[in-house]
Amino acid sequence: xxxxxxxxxxxxxxxxxxxxxxxxxxxxxxxxxxxxxxxxxxxxxxxxxxxxxxxxxxxxxxxxxxxxxxxxxxxxxxxxxxxxxxxxxxxxxxxxxxxxxxxxxxxxxxxxxxxxxxxxxxxxxxxxxxxxxxxxxxxxxxxxxxxxxxxxxxxxxxxxxxxxxxxxxxxxxxxxxxxxxxxxxxxxxxxxxxxxxxxxxxxxxxxxxxxxxxxxxxxxxx
Amino acid sequence: xxxxxxxxxxxxxxxxxxxxxxxxxxxxxxxxxxxxxxxxxxxxxxxxxxxxxxxxxxxxxxxxxxxxxxxxxxxxxxxxxxxxxxxxxxxxxxxxxxxxxxxxxxxxxxxxxxxxxxxxxxxxxxxxxxxxxxxxxxxxxxxxxxxxxxxxxxxxxxxxxxxxxxxxxxxxxxxxxxxxxxxxxxxxxxxxxxxxxxxxxxxxxxxxxxxxxxxxxxxxxx
Numbered sequence: 001x002x003x004x005x006x007x008x009x010x011x012x013x014x015x016x017x018x019x020x021x022x023x024x025x026x027x028x029x030x031x032x033x034x035x036x037x038x039x040x041x042x043x044x045x046x047x048x049x050x051x052x053x054x055x056x057x058x059x060x061x062x063x064x065x066x067x068x069x070x071x072x073x074x075x076x077x078x079x080x081x082x083x084x085x086x087x088x089x090x091x092x093x094x095x096x097x098x099x100x101x102x103x104x105x106x107x108x109x110x111x112x113x114x115x116x117x118x119x120x121x122x123x124x125x126x127x128x129x130x131x132x133x134x135x136x137x138x139x140x141x142x143x144x145x146x147x148x149x150x151x152x153x154x155x156x157x158x159x160x161x162x163x164x165x166x167x168x169x170x171x172x173x174x175x176x177x178x179x180x181x182x183x184x185x186x187x188x189x190x191x192x193x194x195x196x197x198x199x200x201x202x203x204x205x206x207x208x209x210x211x212x213x214x215x216x217x218x219x220x221x222x
Numbered sequence: 223x224x225x226x227x228x229x230x231x232x233x234x235x236x237x238x239x240x241x242x243x244x245x246x247x248x249x250x251x252x253x254x255x256x257x258x259x260x261x262x263x264x265x266x267x268x269x270x271x272x273x274x275x276x277x278x279x280x281x282x283x284x285x286x287x288x289x290x291x292x293x294x295x296x297x298x299x300x301x302x303x304x305x306x307x308x309x310x311x312x313x314x315x316x317x318x319x320x321x322x323x324x325x326x327x328x329x330x331x332x333x334x335x336x337x338x339x340x341x342x343x344x345x346x347x348x349x350x351x352x353x354x355x356x357x358x359x360x361x362x363x364x365x366x367x368x369x370x371x372x373x374x375x376x377x378x379x380x381x382x383x384x385x386x387x388x389x390x391x392x393x394x395x396x397x398x399x400x401x402x403x404x405x406x407x408x409x410x411x412x413x414x415x416x417x418x419x420x421x422x423x424x425x426x427x428x429x430x431x432x433x434x435x436x437x438x439x440x441x442x443x444x
Contacts, residue, residue: 137375138399141374144371145367146371149366149367154360181364211437212430
């Protein structure tokens with residue numbers, strides 16, 4: 001019945017527009033009563049995004065099942081991929097919804113609040129993993145925002161292309177950018193190296209002896 | 223009259239709660255007519271955030287006045303500081319509004335849409351500056367999101383402390399984290415070095431000859 005309500009709603013949204021479709025119209029087309037609608041969806045907006053609650057629950061469960069050995073930034077990137085998978089399961093529906101959301105300010109606001117909840121789920125996990133760090137909360141919030149922005153950049157490109165092309169590759173590429181910036185250390189490479197790694201940045205045209213001198217001085221050797 | 227309406231609105235919001243205050247209550251206390259209210263504020267929500275439109279306009283103008291010599295990530299960090307300045311101009315009002323926004327879901331949604339508009343303003347500027355880059359749009363979106371997240375992390379800490387402490391120092395520190403991650407190259411250091419710089423990452427305990435060999439191979443010297 002839930003699927004029938006979603007199908008009826010989208011048929012009407014596309015035919016008449018979202019604003020000109022009422023819950024009564026939807027239940028009439030689906031052949032069910034109003035109470036059935038509200039058993040599944042708190043409001044008309046919720047029928048536009050029927051799978052986000054499940055996806056949020058999946059994401060929370062996925063993050064809760066993490067191990068200490070999981071690299072935290074990689075883990076939140078994998079969590080973000082759950083959202084992509086939800087969209088990619090049904091490209092036609094996802095593209096229709098994307099167009100609808102762009103047209104209706106109320107749906108745009110709804111979507112922003114959903115995105116915010118995903119971002120909080122990622123940030124909460126990272127806050128836990130970064131608890132021992134100075135600036136752990138700041139780093140968690142920034143990395144979560146960067147992951148969401150990268151994911152959504154790739155997702156939107158795919159939706160704009162009408163669901164053509166390979167969404168996974170695009171999202172992998174986008175998340176790779178964030179992992180390269182924050183992965184492993186979740187901080188700039190040079191600023192927070194573990195003790196056993198050294199990073200040397202040098203002009204290419206510097207004489208080799210100057211570079212070696214720099215390395216020796218970094219290592220405290222002489 | 224605008225300031226009188228804001229003062230009346232906040233007095234009532236604090237006394238009766240936001241939901242139990244009507245526009246009629248506000249105009250009655252301010253001693254003006256309903257039309258005067260709507261001349262300044264499209265809705266009751268807008269009176270809670272009276273300065274964001276001006277701040278968004280200031281930010282857009284600030285970014286439009288940028289020069290090519292401005293380092294782009296630094297520039298968007300400076301643009302974000304305009305928002306902080308607006309909050310810090312009136313700490314008492316900002317703290318009251320923060321508490322109100324946390325309690326009222328509708329205001330939280332309004333705030334998310336405002337934050338989104340700031341983020342888009344920063345991203346649009348960066349998209350222009352990164353236009354020649356591969357992945358310029360992706361990088362622009364990710365950096366803008368990271369800047370907003372860092373700014374808001376520091377701003378919220380300051381608001382939670384009831385506007386005590388130095389908001390500027392906290393925001394400088396938070397934005398410094400983003401600048402260190404993305405500044406100058408706006409990309410991971412190792413991945414997109416300009417041609418004249420080399421980066422070597424090595425274990426500290428690697429023999430020096432191995433490091434030199436690595437440098438020579440990186441430089442294509444032998």
